[in-house]
Amino acid sequence: xxxxxxxxxxxxxxxxxxxxxxxxxxxxxxxxxxxxxxxxxxxxxxxxxxxxxxxxxxxxxxxxxxxxxxxxxxxxxxxxxxxxxxxxxxxxxxxxxxxxxxxxxxxxxxxxxxxxxxxxxxxxxxxxxxxxxxxxxxxxxxxxxxxxxxxxxxxxxxxxxxxxxxxxxxxxxxxxxxxxxxxxxxxxxxxxxxxxxxxxxxxxxxxxxxxxxxxxxxxxxxxxxxxxxxxxxxxxxxxxxxxxxxxxxxxxxxxxxxxxxxxxxxxxxxxxxxxxxxxxxxxxxxxxxxxxxxxxxxxxxxxxxxxxxxxxxxxxxxxxxxxxxxxxxxxxxxxxxxxxxxxxxxxxxxxxxxxxxxxxxxxxxxxxxxxxxxxxxxxxxxxxxxxxxxxxxxxxxxxxxxxxxxxxxxxxxxxxxxxxxxxxxxxxxxxxxxxxxxxxxxxxxxxxxx
Amino acid sequence: xxxxxxxxxxxxxxxxxxxxxxxxxxxxxxxxxxxxxxxxxxxxxxxxxxxxxxxxxxxxxxxxxxxxxxxxxxxxxxxxxxxxxxxxxxxxxxxxxxxxxxxxxxxxxxxxxxxxxxxxxxxxxxxxxxxxxxxxxxxxxxxxxxxxxxxxxxxxxxxxxxxxxxxxxxxxxxxxxxxxxxxxxxxxxxxxxxxxxxxxxxxxxxxxxxxxxxxxxxxxxxxxxxxxxxxxxxxxxxxxxxxxxxxxxxxxxxxxxxxxxxxxxxxxxxxxxxxxxxxxxxxxxxxxxxxxxxxxxxxxxxxxxxxxxxxxxxxxxxxxxxxxxxxxxxxxxxxxxxxxxxxxxxxxxxxxxxxxxxxxxxxxxxxxxxxxxxxxxxxxxxxxxxxxxxxxxxxxxxxxxxxxxxxxxxxxxxxxxxxxxxxxxxxxxxxxxxxxxxxxxxxxxxxxxx
Numbered sequence: 001x002x003x004x005x006x007x008x009x010x011x012x013x014x015x016x017x018x019x020x021x022x023x024x025x026x027x028x029x030x031x032x033x034x035x036x037x038x039x040x041x042x043x044x045x046x047x048x049x050x051x052x053x054x055x056x057x058x059x060x061x062x063x064x065x066x067x068x069x070x071x072x073x074x075x076x077x078x079x080x081x082x083x084x085x086x087x088x089x090x091x092x093x094x095x096x097x098x099x100x101x102x103x104x105x106x107x108x109x110x111x112x113x114x115x116x117x118x119x120x121x122x123x124x125x126x127x128x129x130x131x132x133x134x135x136x137x138x139x140x141x142x143x144x145x146x147x148x149x150x151x152x153x154x155x156x157x158x159x160x161x162x163x164x165x166x167x168x169x170x171x172x173x174x175x176x177x178x179x180x181x182x183x184x185x186x187x188x189x190x191x192x193x194x195x196x197x198x199x200x201x202x203x204x205x206x207x208x209x210x211x212x213x214x215x216x217x218x219x220x221x222x223x224x225x226x227x228x229x230x231x232x233x234x235x236x237x238x239x240x241x242x243x244x245x246x247x248x249x250x251x252x253x254x255x256x257x258x259x260x261x262x263x264x265x266x267x268x269x270x271x272x273x274x275x276x277x278x279x280x281x282x283x284x285x286x287x288x289x290x291x292x293x294x295x296x297x298x299x300x301x302x303x304x305x306x307x308x309x310x311x312x313x314x315x316x317x318x319x320x321x322x323x324x325x326x327x328x329x330x331x332x333x334x335x336x337x338x339x340x341x342x343x344x345x346x347x348x349x350x351x352x353x354x355x356x357x358x359x360x361x362x363x364x365x366x367x368x369x370x371x372x373x374x375x376x377x378x379x380x381x382x383x384x385x386x387x388x389x390x391x392x393x394x395x396x397x398x399x400x401x402x403x404x405x406x407x408x409x410x411x412x413x414x415x416x417x418x419x420x421x422x423x424x425x426x427x428x429x430x431x432x433x434x435x436x437x438x439x440x441x442x443x444x445x446x447x448x449x450x
Numbered sequence: 451x452x453x454x455x456x457x458x459x460x461x462x463x464x465x466x467x468x469x470x471x472x473x474x475x476x477x478x479x480x481x482x483x484x485x486x487x488x489x490x491x492x493x494x495x496x497x498x499x500x501x502x503x504x505x506x507x508x509x510x511x512x513x514x515x516x517x518x519x520x521x522x523x524x525x526x527x528x529x530x531x532x533x534x535x536x537x538x539x540x541x542x543x544x545x546x547x548x549x550x551x552x553x554x555x556x557x558x559x560x561x562x563x564x565x566x567x568x569x570x571x572x573x574x575x576x577x578x579x580x581x582x583x584x585x586x587x588x589x590x591x592x593x594x595x596x597x598x599x600x601x602x603x604x605x606x607x608x609x610x611x612x613x614x615x616x617x618x619x620x621x622x623x624x625x626x627x628x629x630x631x632x633x634x635x636x637x638x639x640x641x642x643x644x645x646x647x648x649x650x651x652x653x654x655x656x657x658x659x660x661x662x663x664x665x666x667x668x669x670x671x672x673x674x675x676x677x678x679x680x681x682x683x684x685x686x687x688x689x690x691x692x693x694x695x696x697x698x699x700x701x702x703x704x705x706x707x708x709x710x711x712x713x714x715x716x717x718x719x720x721x722x723x724x725x726x727x728x729x730x731x732x733x734x735x736x737x738x739x740x741x742x743x744x745x746x747x748x749x750x751x752x753x754x755x756x757x758x759x760x761x762x763x764x765x766x767x768x769x770x771x772x773x774x775x776x777x778x779x780x781x782x783x784x785x786x787x788x789x790x791x792x793x794x795x796x797x798x799x800x801x802x803x804x805x806x807x808x809x810x811x812x813x814x815x816x817x818x819x820x821x822x823x824x825x826x827x828x829x830x831x832x833x834x835x836x837x838x839x840x841x842x843x844x845x846x847x848x849x850x851x852x853x854x855x856x857x858x859x860x861x862x863x864x865x866x867x868x869x870x871x872x873x874x875x876x877x878x879x880x881x882x883x884x885x886x887x888x889x890x891x892x893x894x895x896x897x898x899x900x
Contacts, residue, residue, distance in 0.1 A: 017644040022655030033674025137618035168587035174621035194467040205472030210781035213797040224483025331660035347663040
């Protein structure tokens with residue numbers, strides 16, 4: 001491969017290498033052993049939510065669709081696999097023709113989920129489905145972890161805008177996905193230009209301490225910034241003395257100064273003082289943006305403070321203590337034989353060491369109480385009860401290998417879906433204290449079908 | 451940009467979009483205000499180690515060099531910045547010609563670090579240096595966090611091999627960088643084919659529970675795997691009953707069975723039982739690989755168990771509780787004016803809210819005691835004391851915009867460097883219990899120069 005042909009990771013034409021070695025060795029053994037063509041159903045779910053969390057947020061589905069579409073083994077990949085003896089010749093030949101031809105259903109992106117929720121269901125031959133495990137989990141585990149943290153932060157922030165500023169705290173490409181997931185979870189904008197470029201998320205930013213320090217004085221720095229970016233800019237006021245800086249800022253930009261940013265100190269206290277000072281200086285419309293290792297708790301603690309916007313970095317991109325969503329991708333049913341039309345049988349790991357799963361192809365529905373509030377995540381196999389038929393959660397994403405017409409959605413729709421799904425949960429969903437999943441998971445008809 | 455031209459993220463020809471919006475607005479204001487050309491020194495350091503950790507591990511330096519070399523603003527990026535009004539026309543023109551022409555020094559990759567260690571120093575004009583902040587921090591913060599976790603795990607594992615298996619638990623491209631960092635920190639191999647492809651890290655893997663479950667019986671599955679992959683393969687023995695599975699495994703593969711993998715249950719107990727059973731069956735050479743949410747503590751707890759290899763996923767790629775290294779990129783000195791040869795003056799944020807830093811261009815050296823064991827990280831400005839001259843830590847990585855001849859190193863050398871650096875620390879460095887940095891940071895000559 002000519003590396004000069006490789007570009008900005010705006011899209012990735014082949015995602016097939018984002019695959020664990022064992023997916024390919026299993027493929028080889030299944031091809032030679034005759035089970036490769038058995039129709040199989042894999043499901044993505046999580047056995048539990050992160051400790052203390054009340055709901056999960058599905059994110060990354062759109063990226064999974066891209067990954068599946070681009071999952072091809074081209075020349076250089078095949079050369080690599082051959083050279084390293086990862087798999088044998090017949091397997092390489094099979095990979096060269098690989099193209100996912102099965103079906104994928106899943107919770108729509110932005111939806112909430114609970115322990116056991118069949119977040120995604122991948123169905124096709126064993127061979128074609130098993131290969132997708134790693135990349136599907138990478139995307140969903142990362143993006144859902146970030147979206148869950150974002151959702152808690154956005155509910156704590158209420159109507160105040162949230163700026164995603166975490167690019168410097170995580171892998172440079174994880175950061176782009178994190179911006180996307182944060183937007184789904186309720187963030188308003190990002191500092192990350194790559195996220196603006198790739199996903200059209202609004203980008204914002206003004207200046208850092210270095211900008212003030214490179215000038216002979218704070219006054220010179222503020223003047224240069226206002227001259228160049230206009231009075232509507234955000235001036236960073238905590239490089240030296242905050243009170244002095246606010247005075248200088250309004251003196252230079254005038255009372256129409258857009259915003260000041262506070263990045264250190266007791267934000268609650270400082271925000272109150274700065275608000276009072278701004279008001280006294282006539283800058284009553286000047287907003288206050290706070291940043292400084294914020295998480296959902298810090299955001300909530302500032303609810304009564306005169307803060308107009310929050311910038312969140314580290315805690316967002318690291319999932320606020322839970323950087324991965326612990327989703328797994330498990331075979332839950334497979335055909336009795338490789339014959340077309342062979343009946344599916346449910347399968348599940350049964351050892352005594354924990355980590356068991358429930359066999360059978362599942363549906364899921366969210367049951368509401370008489371006020372229309374969610375009261376249970378109902379998961380079952382076999383027939384869906386009539387009263388839950390219109391509350392089903394899984395939607396068709398890929399049919400016969402093709403992404404369905406409705407599967408690709410604009411980010412704003414995902415964001416709205418998440419807000420609506422969260423609003424449909426019991427009120428205690430958004431309390432930040434540690435607790436149990438806000439609705440229970442109920443299983444129906446287990447073992448009655450597949 | 452034609453997205454069809456974009457390829458596997460093996461290398462990224464432009465890393466310039468991995469940049470926060472404010473780097474560009476600062477650039478614009480500095481260009482119009484006349485400070486853009488002031489010679490500036492930025493340093494990367496961390497104010498503290500993650501809570502309880504005793505040393506940090508520098509990783510990602512090689513990736514930073516790639517990022518700096520490829521940091522260019524080409525047509526589509528400039529179009530994006532213009533369309534979104536991120537910066538003005540003169541700034542876009544300046545960006546179109548951007549190429550880093552300055553110098554970079556840093557701790558060599560694999561080296562250990564402590565609070566305050568000047569892990570990387572970037573020197574050039576304010577404009578050219580400020581732009582690199584985000585991408586430099588993204589890479590170093592992520593990769594160093596993973597390497598630190600890997601180092602603790604590898605010290606706990608002793609001579610036993612460690613397999614990195616975390617791709618499914620983190621962003622698909624973060625996973626590739628994580629494999630690389632894990633290797634630097636002492637891991638032996640990875641499950642991630644992309645990491646094998648990109649960095650030539652050995653890849654390994656055999657089978658998952660799905661492979662057993664797609665067969666009519668465990669016996670069929672083992673037979674298919676052994677037939678295809680040979681008796682040297684690793685059979686997963688905990689899908690149903692472990693004892694039964696081990697018996698079947700040896701029956702099918704014979705006593706030369708390569709390895710069995712246990713992925714659930716009380717690993718200590720199960721490993722002892724399986725070892726005894728294997729020995730009784732004559733499979734005395736068959737190895738035992740354990741996987742199942744391992745971290746450094748679980749690895750250490752298995753030190754006396756008959757375990758031959760560990761597979762580590764989630765805890766490795768999430769930094770074992772500390773997914774980011776909290777490094778910052780701070781202006782520490784800049785020229786009095788934009789004139790060539792203008793003297794540098796140290797600068798630092800001075801507000802009372804914490805987050806202060808120490809001004810001046812720094813050197814660093816590790817002082818040894820009479821037995822040759824590290825006893826202090828000495829950091830200073832100005833002249834290096836003679837007795838520390840040959841213990842200096844910073845090496846030249848980029849000179850006049852060009853990566854130096856010695857800066858690019860094979861991964862194995864980084865891995866050896868890390869092992870040697872860790873071995874040079876006091877013995878308590880590798881105790882897993884929470885503690886303080888294993889050697890103190892001492893500051894010399896502060897304020898005496900820049």
